[in-house]
Amino acid sequence: MSGFARFLLGRWARRRWVHLILGGALAMPYVLVGEVVVGPLLGARYGFNSLPLQLLSFAAGLPLAAITALFPLTRPMSAAAVRALYGIDGDRLADGPARTWPARRRTAAWFTLHLGFGGVISGMSLAVPPFAAVLIALPVVSWLRDSPLDLPEVLDHTWALALSPVVGVASLIALAACAAVSGRLLARWAPRLLGPTPEDRLAAAERRAADLAVRNRLARELHDSVGHALSAVTLQASAARRVLDTDLDFVREALAAIEDTTRRTVGELDAVLGVLRESDDRATAPAPTLADLDALLRRTRAGGLRVTVAGEPDCARLPPLLSREAYRIIQEALSNALKHGCAEGPVTLSLARDDAELSITVDNPASSRPLSRPGGGHGLRGMTDRARLLGGTVEAGATGGVWRLRARLPLSGETCP
Known part of the structure; x- marks a missing residue:
């Protein structure tokens, strides 16, 4: 009833x-x-x-x-x-x-x-x-x-x-x-x-894909810029604390690197958040490119990581998008080396360019690669996504006692959706 x-x-x-x-x-x-x-x-x-x-x-x-x-x-x-x-x-x-x-x-x-x-x-x-x-x-x-x-x-x-x-x-x-x-x-x-009709479902799927692409882009930028900065600052502060009573010159250098890293990261964070403020008329800091590689290496070395560089391609002649993505790939590779034990040996960064592509190779001791941690593993995926968007590839793995990451970025390839 x-x-x-x-x-x-x-x-x-x-x-x-x-x-x-x-x-x-x-x-x-x-x-x-x-x-x-x-x-x-x-x-x-x-x-x-x-x-x-x-x-x-x-x-x-x-x-x-x-x-x-x-x-x-x-x-x-x-x-x-x-x-x-x-x-x-x-x-x-x-x-x-x-x-x-x-x-x-x-x-x-x-x-x-x-x-x-x-x-x-x-x-x-x-x-x-x-x-x-x-x-x-x-x-x-x-x-x-x-x-x-x-x-x-x-x-x-x-x-x-x-x-x-x-x-x-x-x-x-x-x-x-x-x-x-x-x-x-x-x-x-x-x-x-x-x-919804099939046309409506297709339009909705395209909108979701566009939103997801923006979210993934933000996640990559935040992971690579802020994540690298936090790792570098942590190791720089830890190294400075250990030699505080014995090597004041190194402490001063580490503190200066921490200051420079945080100041630059604030600018990069503003550039990343600028994506969320597309209707805002205020100018945001430009994203870093390979022209800023020397500053990145200086901050990384201040954390105690020995980095040697082979090859210096003419950054001014590289496409701006490729230069930005290449910088982020190198930044993430160095960040991984910082987090995964810099005392085991030096890191070698090799840059090579020909008429077709820019090649980036980062070598460091294979024993420095830790086991996967909970919530980790996004760095390599982010680098792969960046290369794929340019039509390139990223390969990583241990060979002969060395962990090698190699990225190939075509100079004239069209970006993928």
Whole structure:
């Protein structure tokens, strides 16, 4: 019994009933226009007192509603109402306007059904409750029987008068059942008629891919710039603490490197966050390139890592994007060497350029590579992503007791999406 009551007057049943009444309200202008068309054809001046004329006007107005529903903005407005009043998951309904004709036709079908069902249920909601109230009160309110309500003659019989409250209650239950069934039907049809088309799903997938690309870019930039700076500062401070009483010159150099590292990292962080402030007119610090490699090496050496460099390509002749990504790859490789035990041996950085590509090779003792730590392993993936975006490759592994990372970045390759 309680399940039947929820079916008739539960929360979603009541909300769908409201949606149907809204449909009836939206149908009224179309009914009036239909009456203007149908009335002269039937020789009737006013149709409010004629139920057949009202029904004909209603039927004539629905095609007009279907035509007006072809406008693209009809779908998002209808979908918003369905989400609020029908409890349908948002991903089952389209978000944006209907751009294709199949989507517009489905929206027009939904709009017509909404107004059709809504007009009928709204009319019943206006007429049935007063009629049911009169039937329920008729046996106990005697003046109703003598009032000019034009009641059916059958109610003059005693048995009909006794059954009139039952008929009144049944009429209310029938009204609620009609509204509930209509709401259920529209809830079932809504995803089919207002759901996303293949074109909508493709557009949504492209938007998600673009958002994911921006998030991955931010993650790489923050990992490589801030992560390297924190690793370098930690090791520089640790080295300075160990020789604080014996080598003041080294301590001064380490503190100066910490100051320079933090100052530059603040500028790089501002450049990274500038991606999130694209509408902001304030200028942000430029991202570092291979022209800043000497400063990076100086800060890395201040942390105690011995770095030797072989080859110095002309940075001014490199494409700006390639120069930036190459700097980040080298920065991450040196950061890994700092974190993974610099005391075991020197790091060799080799840069080579020919007419086709820029090659970056970083060698350090293989024993310095630690086991994977929880949450780690993003550095190599980030370097691989950076190279892939330029059409290049990154290879890393232990060979002959040396951990070698080699990146090949084409000079004229197109960036990948």
